Amino acid sequence: MADSKPRTLFDKLWDSHVVERLPDGTCVLYIDRHLVHEVTSPQAFEGLRAAGRRVRRPDATLAVVDHNIPTTDRRAGIAEEESRIQVQTLENNVAAFGVPYIPVLDARQGIVHVIGPELGASLPGTTLVCGDSHTSTHGALGALAFGIGTSEVELVLATQTLLQKPAKNMCVRVDGALPAGCSAKDIALSIIGRIGTAGGTGCVIEYTGETIRALDMAGRMTVCNMTIEAGARAGLIAPDDTTIDYVRGRPLAPKGAAFEQAVAYWRTLPSDPGAHYDTTVALDAAAMAPMVTWGTNPEAVLPITGSVPDPQDEPDASKRALMRRMIEYMGLRPGQKLTDIKVDVVFIGSCTNSRIEDIRAVAGVVRGRRVAPGVRALLVPGSGLVKQQAEAEGLDRIVQEAGFEWREAGCSMCIGMNPDRLQPGERSASTSNRNFEGRQGPGGRTHLVSPAMAAAAAIAGHFADVRELL
Amino acid sequence: MQKFTTLSAIAAPLPMANVDTDKIYPGRFLKTIRRTGLGAYLFDGLRYDADGKERPDFVLNQEPYRHAQILIAHENFGCGSSREHAPWALLDFGIRCVIAPDFADIFFNNTFKNGVLPIRLPRAVCDTLMADARLGENARLIIDLERQVVVRPNGEEIRFEIDPFRKHLLLNGLDDIGQTLEHVAAIDRFEARQRQDRPWQPGISV
8 A cells, every 4th residue: 555654453454355445435354264153143044045045255254153052062962952942954055055164063163263273264364254243353353353243144144245434543552561460351351341342432442551461361361351341342452473373283274385475465554653543542551450340341340459339429429320220239238348249159261261271270279279158150261272271280170179060162151041040149259351241041140250259259259369279 | 125215213311320231131142042032031131030020120121111212321221231132132123223422332333234223412401301201101212313412392303323334234224245245356455465464373173
């Protein structure tokens, strides 16, 4: 491009995928990679079938089941009829349309946002979509990755493009040394606590700063995953050595000379000096603490040393009403210390926190300790390969000896679409991404935390400051 | 896709911020493989108690709002998941227009694909329209998309903004696939250029 104006990473990714710019600024945007799962695709394939259309690029598409499947032994199939039908529908569709598919009993099966990067299907410098809001995860590789609805899934299947206008550029800069006991999840929750659940609306957030640079790929994926909870369309982290080392050698990544050519291109992607951001927010990692959500959106979050806020202190009437409703739903009282809140269930898993690094963090906390009486603790690896790796490292034994259930890969209790769910009134410490009412099951009460904090809650039986267990 | 031109309808006030897509359409109902019939589960947790009985205090369980085709809410409507089941459920219930100070991006995008019009208006205007909506049966709002106005029961017109391309699609009931297929030659050229410039993107096979 002849344009010499300094550009952001987002600008470069966008510009390099514009097929055509319509007069009003809407772009036909090319999509390099399309990940497909069973929940948001049946109606899209049905639409293709009704119109007699084919999948334009099966070789740019990868399908897997994750939301519906049980995380216990799957060899007997899926007992729940509707779940079974949805999974079978995907299997019929991928066969009919020639789409690459990873079956349930394949060791590579797992949560779509875990297996994409793991297999090398998600690559820096690409555009990647999936009918799932947490597609923002893949932005950790320096890919423009975002969630779409089912109509757009159909559009991408049919045309390999989307009709979109560019987002605004937002920069979230995190500097400073992250204190012991804090992780990428605490960074993500701190950011959402600061900018709010709509803080990123209309924007793509690029995460920069020395703290972000110092994160490993799992941590970067956690931060980008939670971007959607700040309302942004996508999260991005510029590719660097950490990224390139991660991608190298993955089964679906380029090899040999092609890889070196790719690397040369990826090195051109970081934002130019002086590139314009519409908004910039800076955070100090050194001031961060392990975080716990107390309400029913991820913005309702506090450091573990805090207490449930008192609505009477909130001057805005509608915010006050919202706080009252959240506190009532969550079964808490104003002023209650977060460390006094007891948990019934601990869920470690989901596309946010189910990678090997997350499981290592959990094992580090629970090694030689026992889950508190009355607490049910689940550890659900993000993929079959993560599970294998954890077993090779002996982490499965450590967590099972502590009293955790060791499960098969899937979305599990994050979404309440499979047998893993909260009962009405049950309270969880969860490493997932959403604490909305009923998210983990009708009447369930979700507190979002990091894997280490979830492990600490499992041991203590209530929320606890993991820094005291290190 | 159903066209959207003008709508004269009962509006239901839902004075809540951050109405997320789990609230609009809970996850456990996502197992459907259809896009119709989803209205039965719309706002399930707000509409029904644990025994499945209607909660009389929820607006869509009250007359005349059972027949509402317009919904008015507070900030950040539709935040959360990308599930298009949320607009499908709204549409299946009969809602053709949602008015709020702002919307989450993916939900906002999804509504247009289904002939449902999301209108952004400042919070104070939303509150005024909610007060109108509370007057019930005789207080219909009129949405005129061509002229980009909401007409209050007292005749006052409130202008709203909308992307011209999206307006064109809605007014004519056009879908994205039809529009995009007009650019298929350009897509072919893009792919050919990309194979040359970025040959390092291998095809996926498993």
